[in-house]
Amino acid sequence: MYRFYIVCILLLLSATSASAAVPASSINLSVETSAADLSAIVNQSLPQELYKGQGGLGTSVKVLRTGPVAVTANDNFIYLTLPIQLTFSYGFYESYPLRAGLRFKARVNITPDWRLKTELYYTGLSDNLADTLKLGPLSLKPKSMVEGITQPVQRLLAPIIDNKVNDAVQLRAKVAPLWQNAFTPSMINKDFSTWLKLTPERVVISPLQAVNNRISLSIGVITGAAVTVGPKPAATPARPLPPVQQVSTFDKQFNIQLATDIFFEDLVTALNPVLLDKTFGEDKKITIKKFSMKGEEGRLMVNLTSTGEFDGELTVLAKPAYNPQTNSLTFEEVDFDTRHAGWLISAGSWLFSSTIRSTIKEKLDSAIVEQLEKARIKASSTLSSMQLAERVRLSGTVKALSLGEAAVLQDHLSVQVVAQGEASVLLK
Numbered sequence: 001m002y003r004f005y006i007v008c009i010l011l012l013l014s015a016t017s018a019s020a021a022v023p024a025s026s027i028n029l030s031v032e033t034s035a036a037d038l039s040a041i042v043n044q045s046l047p048q049e050l051y052k053g054q055g056g057l058g059t060s061v062k063v064l065r066t067g068p069v070a071v072t073a074n075d076n077f078i079y080l081t082l083p084i085q086l087t088f089s090y091g092f093y094e095s096y097p098l099r100a101g102l103r104f105k106a107r108v109n110i111t112p113d114w115r116l117k118t119e120l121y122y123t124g125l126s127d128n129l130a131d132t133l134k135l136g137p138l139s140l141k142p143k144s145m146v147e148g149i150t151q152p153v154q155r156l157l158a159p160i161i162d163n164k165v166n167d168a169v170q171l172r173a174k175v176a177p178l179w180q181n182a183f184t185p186s187m188i189n190k191d192f193s194t195w196l197k198l199t200p201e202r203v204v205i206s207p208l209q210a211v212n213n214r215i216s217l218s219i220g221v222i223t224g225a226a227v228t229v230g231p232k233p234a235a236t237p238a239r240p241l242p243p244v245q246q247v248s249t250f251d252k253q254f255n256i257q258l259a260t261d262i263f264f265e266d267l268v269t270a271l272n273p274v275l276l277d278k279t280f281g282e283d284k285k286i287t288i289k290k291f292s293m294k295g296e297e298g299r300l301m302v303n304l305t306s307t308g309e310f311d312g313e314l315t316v317l318a319k320p321a322y323n324p325q326t327n328s329l330t331f332e333e334v335d336f337d338t339r340h341a342g343w344l345i346s347a348g349s350w351l352f353s354s355t356i357r358s359t360i361k362e363k364l365d366s367a368i369v370e371q372l373e374k375a376r377i378k379a380s381s382t383l384s385s386m387q388l389a390e391r392v393r394l395s396g397t398v399k400a401l402s403l404g405e406a407a408v409l410q411d412h413l414s415v416q417v418v419a420q421g422e423a424s425v426l427l428k
Contacts, residue, residue, distance in 0.1 A: 033214075294410060
């Protein structure tokens with residue numbers, strides 16, 4: 001396993017702070033309930049008698065609930081149909097029970113203090129109510145008379161719906177432990193004694209979504225982080241859960257800047273199959289018996305020991321180059337070192353025209369690509385499920401690695417990488 005994997009895996013969990021060159025990152029939490037669950041909670045709290053009072057034209061009316069309220073969720077509204085029985089009275093006269101359904105819809109918003117605030121609207125009556133009704137000397141129009149009782153029923157229903165939506169979702173109860181736990185450093189690699197220390201900044205939330213009888217909220221904890229190796233770092237004093245900021249949408253991507261080391265010994269391993277004991281040249285040939293790498297003056301030096309037409313040492317130089325248009329890191333200016341190689345001139349053009357340089361360049365380029373892709377896959381696998389706290393797991397994917405400039409040091413390349421993906425928290 002390349003050391004690059006280790007570095008990438010350890011650092012991919014860390015989000016940059018607001019002062020970093022890349023945007024701050026979001027760890028995402030989805031809170032969800034079903035219309036069926038909400039219906040069960042609401043029905044436990046609705047009284048049977050919904051209204052008793054004036055019904056118009058000198059009548060009195062009693063409204064009773066005759067069954068469970070039906071709850072559906074779609075088009076970002078919660079829809080409720082309340083089955084009722086109406087009985088009109090006038091003096092000594094009393095009507096037979098009339099059955100109907102009151103229809104309401106509710107829009108849910110989030111207040112800064114983490115409450116879900118419902119706005120309940122009356123949307124009409126079911127179609128099975130009689131158009132007229134004789135009650136003693138009176139001729140009543142039940143449909144129009146029902147309109148007069150919807151307001152008191154709505155005033156009764158609204159706080160119940162409001163409270164029970166909060167009971168079903170339990171927004172603050174789900175987010176508060178995650179926020180508090182985030183201030184405690186978590187060990188992410190025991191072998192390397194590596195710790196992840198988050199620095200949560202704020203919490204954002206998108207509007208409630210109600211689709212296909214599912215009610216959901218997307219929450220983003222905007223955070224910075226530090227990764228340290230060694231003793232467990234001191235915990236940052238936990239701050240109270242801040243007011244939530246409602247936004248129309250938020251970027252669920254994390255963008256993590258990290259310096260990645262690719263060691264030359266790993267590149268040597270990659271080059272072994274195409275260089276070691278391989279013969280180059282046509283009429284005049286040399287065979288590479290040994291080679292090594294080091295960094296010098298910002299370039300990679302590939303030192304080759306050859307036998308055949310030339311017995312001795314020769315050096316190929318290569319310089320890493322970052323191309324922002326293609327997001328690629330390749331080796332350019334691959335050529336023989338002629339600074340101290342008078343023999344190279346006498347060796348003739350056959351050596352310059354051999355495939356040694358192109359072979360080294362092609363394999364170095366492909367080795368970088370292979371290591372980055374394997375690291376991305378390995379990091380995604382590691383992120384797929386990682387315990388952060390009791391009943392709290394981090395799940396994520398690394399979709400892409402955005403490269404930056406590479407510096408050649410004595411025994412490794414130091415590459416600036418931005419890992420791009422998505423991370424979410426699962427609560428059990």
